[in-house]
Amino acid sequence: MSEVDAARSWRRFDRRRRIGRFVGVLAALVVFAASWRFLDMGITNVETVPREIRDLLTRMYPPDFAYAPEIVDPLVETVHIAALGTLGALVLAVPVALLAAENTTPNAVTYWLGKLIVTVSRSVNTIVWALIFVVVFGSGPLAGAVAIAFRSVGFLGKLLGEEIEEIDFGQVEAVRAAGASSTQVLLYGILPQVKPALVGLSVYRWDINVRDSTILGFVGAGGIGVQLFRAVNAFAWQSVATILIVILAVVLVSEGISASARRMTR
């Protein structure tokens, strides 16, 4: 070994990588500082935040449980919206997934159409879809369920499409060779291969939809959000606390159901 080698100290990363990391962190800090300046919020403003939040929390305590019976109906409505929205999404998502999967889409145009539907559905938030459908259907839970369906199509279509792309095409060819029509090919060649994924994904999305349907009420699309919004505007903080606890419980229960249902299908 030469002496030059001995003098060199060991480093975990080469120079290029270290410079790259340094530049990355620096860029993040600069953007952070620039964003802070842009938003023009004084430090004095920030100082009062913990006090304000503590104030809000003390007003919420103790939760007003006498209010609980009044939120049973909106809560049931929320659960309905989530269920129907998921069902609607499932019905819409199967054709979209077939379009968005490279091996089942008829041609390039339909492939891009499928991709476009998936992308638009996913980039528009549930509450924005709800704004649109409240104009269409009038305020109420129906608008909420349709909003949930339109939001979920992208998610289900994308993931289901990816499942379809991974199926064994030999089976599809075999069904087709037996003289099956395209509906029969779909039913006996493709569907059985993606069925577990279909069930698992729908249950997973249903779980997300339960969370999402709690906010629809803010734009008039039904569910427990209506009650929450009303309580917040009336400064009835103890009722707000009750509603939040109920939402938390429902979300946790649906998460549990979803987890165990997905374990069953695997």
Add this chain to the structure above:
Amino acid sequence: MATGQRTWRRPTAFGRREFKWAAYLAVVGFFLWSAWGIGADPARIASGFGRGLTLLGDFFPPDATPRQARRIVDKMVESVAMAMISTVTGIALSVPVAFMAAENLSPKPLYYLNRGFISLSRALNAIIVAILVVKAVGLGPLAGIITITFKTVGFFAKLLAEDLEDIDMGSVDAVRATGASPVQTLAYGVVPQIIPRFAGLSVYRWDINIRTSTVVGIVGAGGIGSVLLTAFNRYSHQYVSAILVAIVAVVLVAEGVSAVVRRRYQ
């Protein structure tokens, strides 16, 4: 032989066939109840879709006066700035929470406390959090930053804690055996094992935060959402679609950047 009379039946995920039919019936019954519960009759849906087509006509083409266009750009920059700041603050706060929520590194009471906090943050939708924060600290981007930071901690700390639970404790023990202090053990035994995932997760969350920051404005927490709500309330539908196009574009760019960065880190 009795085998002659036996017929093959498809296996089912439910232990017995009766359970399977009972479960299917229950699900169908639930959907019918839901449909009845939210008042989804076919006539209403049909007339709604008729109105939907009219609305779609109103949306096209997307249009904005120069003043409106400037407002879109302005508020969009505010959204992005909010997302940037809250990603940094959210991740900074997530690190200690994640360490305290990792079962192998944290004492039991701290573990449950932090897990509880994570569940709370994940269960509450960003819009609900935003509404409460707006009441506490007033309208504007500060409320949005606090909201998104809170949501970031729930997501980031959960995933980071799961990574921390999966680390190789052997190398941690090795560092400790050399006589390292607890801080040194963390710095040289734990941190190097999670750094690659950390970078990927950060960018992923940044992408989600951009999406969230475009909607929290609907309840007054800053960003483009406020413009969207105003436009909706004034029925200026072409302006609405211009805003929606802007949101979809920004979300797509963020998604692209996030995908590229994550691919480089894996």
